[in-house]
Amino acid sequence: MQLVTNSSEMQSLSLSAKKAGKTIGFVPTMGYLHEGHLSLALAAKAENDLVVVSIFVNPTQFGPGEDFQKYPRDLQRDSVMAEQAGADVLFCPSVEDMYPEGFSTYVEETRLSNHLCGLSRPTHFRGVTTVVLKLFNIVLPDVAYFGQKDAQQALIIKRMARDLNLLVRIEVLPIVRENEGLAMSSRNSYLSPEQRRQATVLHEALMEANRLVDSGERESRRIKSKMREIIASAREARVDYISFVSRDTLEDIEELRGNILIALAVFIGETRLIDNLELDLPSGRE
Amino acid sequence: MQLVTNSSEMQSLSLSAKKAGKTIGFVPTMGYLHEGHLSLALAAKAENDLVVVSIFVNPTQFGPGEDFQKYPRDLQRDSVMAEQAGADVLFCPSVEDMYPEGFSTYVEETRLSNHLCGLSRPTHFRGVTTVVLKLFNIVLPDVAYFGQKDAQQALIIKRMARDLNLLVRIEVLPIVRENEGLAMSSRNSYLSPEQRRQATVLHEALMEANRLVDSGERESRRIKSKMREIIASAREARVDYISFVSRDTLEDIEELRGNILIALAVFIGETRLIDNLELDLPSGRE
Numbered sequence: 001m002q003l004v005t006n007s008s009e010m011q012s013l014s015l016s017a018k019k020a021g022k023t024i025g026f027v028p029t030m031g032y033l034h035e036g037h038l039s040l041a042l043a044a045k046a047e048n049d050l051v052v053v054s055i056f057v058n059p060t061q062f063g064p065g066e067d068f069q070k071y072p073r074d075l076q077r078d079s080v081m082a083e084q085a086g087a088d089v090l091f092c093p094s095v096e097d098m099y100p101e102g103f104s105t106y107v108e109e110t111r112l113s114n115h116l117c118g119l120s121r122p123t124h125f126r127g128v129t130t131v132v133l134k135l136f137n138i139v140l141p142d143v144a145y146f147g148q149k150d151a152q153q154a155l156i157i158k159r160m161a162r163d164l165n166l167l168v169r170i171e172v173l174p175i176v177r178e179n180e181g182l183a184m185s186s187r188n189s190y191l192s193p194e195q196r197r198q199a200t201v202l203h204e205a206l207m208e209a210n211r212l213v214d215s216g217e218r219e220s221r222r223i224k225s226k227m228r229e230i231i232a233s234a235r236e237a238r239v240d241y242i243s244f245v246s247r248d249t250l251e252d253i254e255e256l257r258g259n260i261l262i263a264l265a266v267f268i269g270e271t272r273l274i275d276n277l278e279l280d281l282p283s284g285r286e
Numbered sequence: 287m288q289l290v291t292n293s294s295e296m297q298s299l300s301l302s303a304k305k306a307g308k309t310i311g312f313v314p315t316m317g318y319l320h321e322g323h324l325s326l327a328l329a330a331k332a333e334n335d336l337v338v339v340s341i342f343v344n345p346t347q348f349g350p351g352e353d354f355q356k357y358p359r360d361l362q363r364d365s366v367m368a369e370q371a372g373a374d375v376l377f378c379p380s381v382e383d384m385y386p387e388g389f390s391t392y393v394e395e396t397r398l399s400n401h402l403c404g405l406s407r408p409t410h411f412r413g414v415t416t417v418v419l420k421l422f423n424i425v426l427p428d429v430a431y432f433g434q435k436d437a438q439q440a441l442i443i444k445r446m447a448r449d450l451n452l453l454v455r456i457e458v459l460p461i462v463r464e465n466e467g468l469a470m471s472s473r474n475s476y477l478s479p480e481q482r483r484q485a486t487v488l489h490e491a492l493m494e495a496n497r498l499v500d501s502g503e504r505e506s507r508r509i510k511s512k513m514r515e516i517i518a519s520a521r522e523a524r525v526d527y528i529s530f531v532s533r534d535t536l537e538d539i540e541e542l543r544g545n546i547l548i549a550l551a552v553f554i555g556e557t558r559l560i561d562n563l564e565l566d567l568p569s570g571r572e
Contacts, residue, residue: 007451015453102534104397105415105449111390129391130450137451163391165293165423167301248388 001083004091007098007138013089014052014140022049026141026168027087028132031055032072032186036176038085040145043173045086052139053082054091056098060106061127072189091139098134106130107164109156115250116152116263117274120240128153129160136168144168149175149183151261151276152250175275177203183275190271198234199268202275205230205242209262213279218256220244231266240265240272247278258283287369290377293384293424299375300338300426308335312427312454313373314418317341318358318472322462324371326431329459331372338425339373345381346392347413358475377425384420392416393450395442401536402438402549403560406526414439415446427454435461435469437547437562438536461561463489469561476557484520485554488561491516491528495548496563504542504567506530517552526551526558533564544569 004010017024025044029037037053044051055078062068075092082090106126112118113125136144146154154172161170176184181203182196191199205227212223224242231237245252247259256279263276290296303310311330315323323339330337341364348354361378368376392412398404399411422430432440440458447456462470467489468482477485491513498509510528517523531538533545542565549562 011451011453100448102397103449105393105395105446107391107393107450109391111388134451137453159388160391162386163389164393165297165420167297167423
């Protein structure tokens with residue numbers, strides 16, 4: 001596996017690979033890799049000639065007071081894991097390389113970004129779309145892989161790819177979970193053992209929602225109230241949002257039908273965690 | 287010359303050309319071609335294997351109350367002119383193709399855009415950067431050609447290309463002028479013969495500025511006042527702005543030194559015209 005730290009060098013390497021007729025699979029990450037990331041790299045390996053994993057803790061997607069400084073970083077550990085998962089190139093640019101003096105161009109998705117996490121983190125998705133477009137232009141992937149844990153991010157990236165006529169195909173792979181159901185996340189490393197036990201309430205609340213829907217419940221209000229009860233059972237939990245939205249628009253829905261997303265963000269102590277569940281329900285009324 | 291009206295078809299055509307090792311020169315226009323556009327196409331022809339000229343009157347770069355509806359359009363005349371200038375492909379997408387239902391992703395340059403025309407036309411450059419990035423992703427040019435008449439646009443596109451790691455090289459070619467000095471523009475077609483005579487004051491004011499600088503004048507205030515006098519001599523002229531700015535930042539400067547841009551926008555009747563002059567002056571103080 002090759003380590004590349006410079007964006008021009010990465011772009012040249014990708015151009016050469018493409019001229020040689022190779023396909024490139026790309027897994028953009030902020031590092032501190034876990035099995036969720038590895039599942040993306042393995043899929044990239046299975047489907048492409050060259051696999052590029054990037055590690056870049058992107059300052060523009062953190063708001064003031066968020067955890068940019070303390071976000072976990074461990075390049076040595078990440079290198080070993082990325083190589084084992086089949087990465088051919090590990091791309092780790094510096095902040096100065098990605099955002100040179102006088103940087104002033106941003107990509108902004110203006111509809112899907114105004115819901116869910118966009119409400120609590122108003123500049124977050126602008127940072128995400130900007131850095132992802134830059135990374136696409138540097139790495140030149142045929143396919144890029146994202147995790148379903150960040151469901152809103154995945155929908156926004158797909159929208160950007162369509163709107164800006166990008167040549168890359170976006171693949172979204174299922175959430176990978178710990179045995180107890182907690183969705184894998186680099187931010188889980190912030191949790192104490194006790195908090196980690198409490199953090200399983202996110203998944204439990206979603207499972208309860210699933211059961212209620214299976215049993216015929218279609219009123220989001222009633223399901224939400226049950227989910228809040230479950231989350232309230234964890235002493236350090238504080239709900240940021242629990243939302244039932246259309247998967248096309250991310251707008252709130254009252255009565256469940258069609259393609260919906262149940263998404264939630266919950267603080268466990270100081271740590272903000274997200275999780276979600278997609279449901280395909282009959283779209284018509286009887 | 288091939289006419290392409292669909293963005294997927296254009297992208298496939300460009301991909302095939304690139305796979306065959308051809309270089310692509312691209313001239314994005316809003317049509318109603320004039321010799322300024324043709325000088326760009328001729329340069330593209332001289333430097334590339336394949337020349338693509340696009341014609342797209344881009345709604346997102348027009349503000350409310352601006353001339354989107356009445357902007358001059360004449361595809362037949364443009365086809366003949368583009369072919370004569372060496373275009374191999376004329377790409378004329380529809381608004382529905384470029385901005386499909388639910389379109390919500392924009393590219394925004396946030397510094398250079400806040401000066402000069404950006405003040406009178408607050409959403410203009412967001413429309414420009416968005417459509418130009420889309421066109422680049424569809425046409426996949428090695429080199430794209432822009433006219434110096436839109437000096438601010440050229441600087442913003444260059445900034446975007448750097449900031450977003452685009453592979454395209456941006457070439458900016460000199461203003462082409464009518465015999466009497468009026469900068470060529472599709473919007474000149476709005477002018478009556480009498481207004482066209484009056485419109486030469488833009489160039490005359492710039493020439494006077496040049497003479498004053500040559501004679502040692504370095505106070506923008508004094509030059510500006512002379513330029514206003516010249517423009518006021520045209521009965522239907524109304525100044526939108528006359529600005530002396532740094533070419534790096536587009537910020538106003540008082541004392542002229544270094545790389546500067548003298549830019550102006552003037553209404554002649556209802557028609558808003560722009561023109562500019564670049565100067566390279568010694569940067570130090572004595």
